[in-house]
Amino acid sequence: MEVKTTVVPVSQKKPMTYEKQKRLLGVVFSLPALILLFTFLILPVILAFVYSFMNYNMLNPDGKVFTGLDNYIRLFQDSIFLTSLKNTLYFTILVVPIQCSVALGLALLVNKKVKVAGIGRVFFFSPVVTSMVVVAILWTFLYNVDSGIINNALNFFGIENQPFLLSADQAMNSIIFMSVWQAAGFQMMIFLAGLKDVPEELYEAAEMDGANVWQKFKHVTLPSISHVTGFVLIITTIQAFRLFIQPFVMTNGGPSDSTKTLVFMLYENGFQFRDVGYSSAIAVVFFVIVLVSSFILKKVLKQ
Amino acid sequence: MFKKLLVLSAAAMLSIGSLAACSNEEAGGSESGEVQLTLWHPEGDKSVAYDEILKEFNKEHEGEIEAKIEYIPRGNKYAYEDKISAAATSNTLPDLVAMDGPNVANYADAGIIQPIDDVVKEKDKFVDSAIKQGTFNDKLYAIGPTESTVALFYNKKMLADAGISPPTKLEDAWTWDEFYEAAKKLTDKEKGIYGVNWTLDYGEWIIYFTGPAVWSNGGSFIAEDGSTSEGYVNGPETVEAIKFLQKFTNEGLVNLQPTPTEFEDGNAAMMLMGSWQWAKLQGYPETEWGITYYPKSPNGDQVSPSGDWTWGISTSTKNKEAAGELLNFINTKDNVNKIAAVESTPPSRTDSMADLTEWDQEPMNVLKEQVLNTAHARPATTSYPVLSTKYGQAVQNIFLGGDVQDELDKVAKEVDADIARK
Numbered sequence: 116m117e118v119k120t121t122v123v124p125v126s127q128k129k130p131m132t133y134e135k136q137k138r139l140l141g142v143v144f145s146l147p148a149l150i151l152l153f154t155f156l157i158l159p160v161i162l163a164f165v166y167s168f169m170n171y172n173m174l175n176p177d178g179k180v181f182t183g184l185d186n187y188i189r190l191f192q193d194s195i196f197l198t199s200l201k202n203t204l205y206f207t208i209l210v211v212p213i214q215c216s217v218a219l220g221l222a223l224l225v226n227k228k229v230k231v232a233g234i235g236r237v238f239f240f241s242p243v244v245t246s247m248v249v250v251a252i253l254w255t256f257l258y259n260v261d262s263g264i265i266n267n268a269l270n271f272f273g274i275e276n277q278p279f280l281l282s283a284d285q286a287m288n289s290i291i292f293m294s295v296w297q298a299a300g301f302q303m304m305i306f307l308a309g310l311k312d313v314p315e316e317l318y319e320a321a322e323m324d325g326a327n328v329w330q331k332f333k334h335v336t337l338p339s340i341s342h343v344t345g346f347v348l349i350i351t352t353i354q355a356f357r358l359f360i361q362p363f364v365m366t367n368g369g370p371s372d373s374t375k376t377l378v379f380m381l382y383e384n385g386f387q388f389r390d391v392g393y394s395s396a397i398a399v400v401f402f403v404i405v406l407v408s409s410f411i412l413k414k415v416l417k418q
Numbered sequence: 419m420f421k422k423l424l425v426l427s428a429a430a431m432l433s434i435g436s437l438a439a440c441s442n443e444e445a446g447g448s449e450s451g452e453v454q455l456t457l458w459h460p461e462g463d464k465s466v467a468y469d470e471i472l473k474e475f476n477k478e479h480e481g482e483i484e485a486k487i488e489y490i491p492r493g494n495k496y497a498y499e500d501k502i503s504a505a506a507t508s509n510t511l512p513d514l515v516a517m518d519g520p521n522v523a524n525y526a527d528a529g530i531i532q533p534i535d536d537v538v539k540e541k542d543k544f545v546d547s548a549i550k551q552g553t554f555n556d557k558l559y560a561i562g563p564t565e566s567t568v569a570l571f572y573n574k575k576m577l578a579d580a581g582i583s584p585p586t587k588l589e590d591a592w593t594w595d596e597f598y599e600a601a602k603k604l605t606d607k608e609k610g611i612y613g614v615n616w617t618l619d620y621g622e623w624i625i626y627f628t629g630p631a632v633w634s635n636g637g638s639f640i641a642e643d644g645s646t647s648e649g650y651v652n653g654p655e656t657v658e659a660i661k662f663l664q665k666f667t668n669e670g671l672v673n674l675q676p677t678p679t680e681f682e683d684g685n686a687a688m689m690l691m692g693s694w695q696w697a698k699l700q701g702y703p704e705t706e707w708g709i710t711y712y713p714k715s716p717n718g719d720q721v722s723p724s725g726d727w728t729w730g731i732s733t734s735t736k737n738k739e740a741a742g743e744l745l746n747f748i749n750t751k752d753n754v755n756k757i758a759a760v761e762s763t764p765p766s767r768t769d770s771m772a773d774l775t776e777w778d779q780e781p782m783n784v785l786k787e788q789v790l791n792t793a794h795a796r797p798a799t800t801s802y803p804v805l806s807t808k809y810g811q812a813v814q815n816i817f818l819g820g821d822v823q824d825e826l827d828k829v830a831k832e833v834d835a836d837i838a839r840k
Binding site for chain 2 (some may be wrong): 170171173174175176259260261262279280282283367368369370371372383386387388389390391
């Protein structure tokens with residue numbers, strides 16, 4: 116009997132509406148993801164922002180003090196920062212168009228309904244699944260000034276040995292070349308998916324109108340995959356800005372800082388020199404640069 | 419646009435990962451009344467000796483102390499130091515931490531290792547350079563079983579064929595000019611044979627192996643009190659020493675991108691390398707190998723670099739007493755002998771030196787004589803990470819043809835800026 120009396124008020128409570136239930140369920144389901152997102156994404160960003168106004172030695176977390184804009188003032192007077200910024204922009208401006216056009220070319224190449232196309236797809240995609248560290252070490256050997264395979268090939272054509280990674284003029288271009296080789300396969304796959312979606316009828320109609328191959332590409336293929344192109348351009352740009360592993364493994368930012376990038380500088384100051392405040396300031400500036408460029412790129416692509 | 423956050427969160431995850439990796443070990447122990455100790459040491463050949471020593475220690479202290487060692491990869495950069503930094507921020511350092519000599523000052527200053535004057539027994543048994551390296555502000559912070567040195571290893575046949583007989587006595591050590599002449603004679607560009615091999619890594623190696631040339635010439639890297647590097651790292655003596663080394667790379671007597679076994683394969687006649695190279699050469703018994711002294715400046719005495727991995731007790735340990743006991747155990751004569759033997763690194767105890775008779779015979783006596791007579795520690799400064807990194811990058815540029823004075827001026831500027839911020 117007593118049990119019944121306690122149950123009564125509960126049953127009198129208004130049942131949850133369907134809408135409310137749905138909302139609660141949504142929150143519950145997304146909670147684990149939100150917690151992770153907050154811990155590993157949002158919190159570090161907030162902390163980086165706060166630390167960028169501090170003098171903070173990594174080994175002495177208790178000794179951190181607010182120093183206002185000191186880190187930012189130092190940053191914009193630092194010649195290495197300007198060099199790194201220049202190198203990062205140079206890499207991005209060259210890599211994005213080259214890599215995207217190579218990827219599109221490859222995608223067109225393997226978008227044929229023949230057996231060889233499948234092999235080609237595997238062939239061009241395989242560098243992507245290989246770790247960048249491994250690829251970078253291998254290319255260091257390929258670029259070797261004396262015994263590298265590339266120099267051997269050049270010798271065969273009567274060109275003398277090139278210093279590649281040992282020269283401040285060639286190191287960044289060498290890294291650009293290998294980066295395109297390594298990553299183009301990924302964008303190729305995305306383009307390929309886009310190409311598969313282009314209706315066959317459009318090509319047939321174009322042929323009826325007497326369009327040649329180039330005209331078909333320009334007036335049918337390109338407009339039909341424009342949304343894919345936009346996406347590829349943006350992710351490639353962001354990836355390019357983050358250039359780190361190649362210079363870290365292959366050149367250590369040298370020779371003469373010619374391959375030092377923003378992320379490399381961030382790492383060097385944060386981990387090696389243990390200057391968390393300064394590297395956080397670099398991170399904040401880097402974040403703003405990437406944000407602004409993506410925004411501009413999106414605007415341009417919309418037009 | 420949020421990809422940048424990934425970089426940050428990756429960094430965060432790195433430190434959290436190391437936190438998770440060691441916190442469970444640190445927390446343990448109370449259950450059975452057994453004290454748990456953890457140790458960090460870089461991955462390498464010495465692990466064979468350390469595994470054995472810890473097994474013995476654990477057996478001796480069964481039910482009281484249990485020590486566990488973790489070997490951490492180092493790479494050709496500063497990966498091990500990065501890990502220590504990350505652990506220091508999250509307060510998850512092991513009880514005993516191994517560190518390369520020059521980092522002692524930095525760690526002591528930051529307060530992540532503690533003075534061990536009252537812990538270490540038999541301090542008087544260690545060579546001076548080992549004590550000096552572990553001392554910061556007149557207090558001992560670290561002590562290690564081994565010392566190190568860099569000498570000139572050579573291929574006996576190649577030198578004999580060229581009619582070169584390298585010095586066998588310390589007082590006869592080659593001067594720079596003699597060394598240069600020999601290297602020039604031994605270089606055969608047609609056959610792709612280089613006079614000397616010296617490794618160029620992106621870490622601590624550069625300052626370590628070029629240091630003796632600088633010191634021998636009367637130069638240095640930083641003022642004795644650590645207040646400035648201007649006029650030291652870019653002073654005239656230092657510049658002269660580096661210019662001498664640059665001559666080798668400018669004239670192609672050294673390969674800038676050598677294969678890892680260039681010397682062992684007979685494609686280089688000599689090699690400036692650490693004492694551990696002798697152990698490696700034993701894997702190539704078909705060639706006869708020799709060792710001679712690090713060449714000296716015409717203006718000074720012979721000098722060799724020193725400093726090896728050394729042990730300190732972290733400030734976050736809860737068991738200083740047990741940690742101290744293990745520290746002393748690692749540094750007993752017998753155990754020092756064991757560690758020294760695996761990698762042919764010279765022991766840092768004088769009585770171990772006397773025990774290991776092979777160090778009296780040719781050519782290993784060269785290494786021993788250098789450790790006992792000409793060892794010079796790398797500078798003890800809290801700005802060492804900046805000095806080591808920037809100096810290393812500058813020397814890399816110099817070897818590729820950069821201007822010596824300009825490059826070293828840049829190092830002085832960066833180091834002094836770092837000193838000013840501390």
